[in-house]
Amino acid sequence: MKVYDVRDSRFTVYGRIIEGYDFSGVIALMKKKPIPGPVEYVASAPELEALPVFKEFENRFYGQLGAELGYCMGHNDSLNGLEYHRGSEINIAATDYIVMVGKLQDLEPGMRYDTRKVEAFYVKEGMAVEFYATTLHYCACHVQEGGYAHATFLPKETNLPLDPGFVPVTEEDRLLTAKNKWLIAHPEGGEDPEVPALLYGPNWTVADLEI
Numbered sequence: 001m002k003v004y005d006v007r008d009s010r011f012t013v014y015g016r017i018i019e020g021y022d023f024s025g026v027i028a029l030m031k032k033k034p035i036p037g038p039v040e041y042v043a044s045a046p047e048l049e050a051l052p053v054f055k056e057f058e059n060r061f062y063g064q065l066g067a068e069l070g071y072c073m074g075h076n077d078s079l080n081g082l083e084y085h086r087g088s089e090i091n092i093a094a095t096d097y098i099v100m101v102g103k104l105q106d107l108e109p110g111m112r113y114d115t116r117k118v119e120a121f122y123v124k125e126g127m128a129v130e131f132y133a134t135t136l137h138y139c140a141c142h143v144q145e146g147g148y149a150h151a152t153f154l155p156k157e158t159n160l161p162l163d164p165g166f167v168p169v170t171e172e173d174r175l176l177t178a179k180n181k182w183l184i185a186h187p188e189g190g191e192d193p194e195v196p197a198l199l200y201g202p203n204w205t206v207a208d209l210e211i
């Protein structure tokens, strides 16, 4: 699979580059964090949310809705699953990374999805990238030996544990694995067996990509 620059026009259906905010403080704090071996995700990081740009972003970008600012970092080289949220996710890159994305509109009956429709994009350190609510995505892939790291804005409480007693009704409900997180696993992705493994086609790895 070819990897496109995230600034390529092919990305415009999935999201856009965000400008007009000073994320230098976010990136500086992210760069101080040691990158672990496995992937580590924190939904809400108080030290990041204490930066003035957090309130500014909530106020302007999210139009005064509540947001959270956390991070994701580590080492990952495969697709493993695809998730989506109600609302945009914005990732601020503290290292280069590759992201594999798809379109919610390509989900088939039964919430199945053919991973041959996935496209890969290269994001450079310092870029803030918005992923629209209709964009399927999951963990980034590292491109440097040291791993990848990015901060992440999402609507407030996204990815926190579900309230107890949630009862799925529809097929989509079965994908809800955390608050505002609908996840479809790949059978070879090593996800929790509770998560419906409805992706079919290759479980792409970085080795499959032409960078």
Ligand SMILES: [Fe+2]
Pocket (backbone or CB within 6 Å): 083, 084, 085, 089, 137, 138
């Ligand atoms: Fe996400």
